[in-house]
C-alpha cells in the first residue's frame with residue numbers, strides 16, 4: 001500500500017475587480033518584453049504588451065499587479081472561468097496519479113469517459129465515437145483523414161472567412177492570408193473555398209446564400225469528388241459571422257443527398273459557449289462529425305473528433321492517434337468541465353450574459369455609427385466596425401478601442417477577415433457587475449475615437 005497523496009494547491013485569492021496600478025505595460029512587463037524579444041521569434045506576436053502572472057474567474061492579473069476584466073477568456077478557452085476550483089482539483093489529482101502512458105499503448109478510463117461525454121452532449125442520438133487529439137488544428141486534420149477514408153474521395157470544401165488552424169492542411173482550409181498563410185505555402189491540394197452566408201455583407205436569405213454555395217460545390221468542385229464540407233456554425237476568427245436562418249440546414253441536406261460528410265468545426269462555438277452545448281443546435285443541424293477543442297478542458301490541451309460510429313470506424317487500427325493525444329491530465333480536466341457545466345447550470349449563464357451584453361451592444365450601435373453590425377449568440381457576441389455611413393471595414397477603430405480598453409483594465413479580442421470586428425468571449429463565470437463595468441469602458445473608448 002502506498003500512501004495517497006492529497007494534492008494541495010496554494011494560491012492567493014483574486015478579487016473579482018478591475019484595478020490598474022501602473023501604466024500599461026508596467027515596469028515588470030517591460031523587462032519581460034525585453035527578454036522575450038531576444039529569444040522568441042517575431043512570428044509569435046502578442047496582441048497585448050502585459051505579461052500574466054495569475055488568473056481566476058473573469059479576472060487576469062499581470063506581473064505588475066494590474067487586474068483586467070477578461071472578455072477574451074484565452075480565445076474562448078476558459079469558458080467556465082480561470083482556475084476553476086473543480087478543474088484545478090481534478091487535474092491536480094490526476095497529476096499525482098499518472099500523467100502519461102499513451103492511450104495507443106496502454107489505455108485508461110479518462111479517455112473513454114471524455115468520449116462518452118462527447119457522445120452524450122454533441123447533437124444527434126445515433127451511436128457516436130470519438131478520437132482525442134491535442135489541438136483544434138489536429139482535430140480538423142483527423143476529421144479530414146477520416147472523411148477521406150470513409151468516402152474514398154479527396155476533396156475538402158470550406159467556406160469563405162473560415163478559420164481551421166495553422167498546420168499545412170488547415171492553412172489551406174483557412175480563408176485569411178495575412179497573418180495565417182502568406183509566404184508559408186505550398187499548401188495542401190484538393191481544398192475548395194465556397195462562398196458563405198454573411199448577412200451583414202451579402203444581404204442574402206439563408207435559401208439564396210445556400211443556393212450560391214451549392215452551385216459552387218456542384219459546378220466548381222463536383223459532389224462526387226468531395227469527401228467533406230467543413231462549416232463553423234458561427235465563424236470564429238472570421239468575425240463571429242452567424243449564417244442566415246436555413247443556410248446550414250440546406251447545406252446539410254445537400255451533403256446528405258450527395259454522400260458528403262458534413263463536419264461542424266465547433267472548436268470555438270462549442271462547449272456551452274452559446275447557451276447550448278454545441279451551436280449546431282441553434283442552427284437546426286445535426287452534423288455527421290463535430291469538432292471540439294478550445295473550451296473543453298479549462299485550458300489544458302485536448303481536442304475531439306466526434307462522429308457517427310460508422311464514419312469514425314472507417315480508419316484501420318493504428319491509423320489514428322498521437323503521443324500526447326488524449327492526455328490523462330487534460331482528460332481529467334475535461335471531465336471536470338462537463339461536470340461543472342451540468343451541476344452549475346452553466347448553459348443558462350451563457351444566456352444571462354447574452355441578456356446583458358447583447359442589448360448593451362445594440363444600445364452602443366444606436367449611439368455610435370462606427371458600429372455597423374452586432375451579432376452572435378450566448379457568450380459569443382461581436383460588433384463589426386465600419387467607416388461611418390458605409391460598410392467599409394474599419395480596423396483602425398478596433399485597434400483604438402482594444403488599446404483604450406487595455407489601458408483601462410479590459411481585455412478585448414479582435415477578429416474578422418479585415419480585422420474590423422471586436423469579439424466578446426467572456427467566461428461564464430463573469431458577474432453582471434463586471435460585465436456592465438466593461439461595457440462602460442467600451443462606451444468611453446467609442447466616445448474617445
Ligand SMILES: *Cc1c(COP(=O)(O)O)cnc(C)c1O
Pocket residue numbers: 134135136137138140163164165166232236237265266267268269293294
Ligand atoms: C482555434 C480554432 C481552430 C484551431 O485550433 P488550435 O487549437 O489553435 O489548433 C480551428 N477551428 C476553429 C473554429 C477555431 O476557433
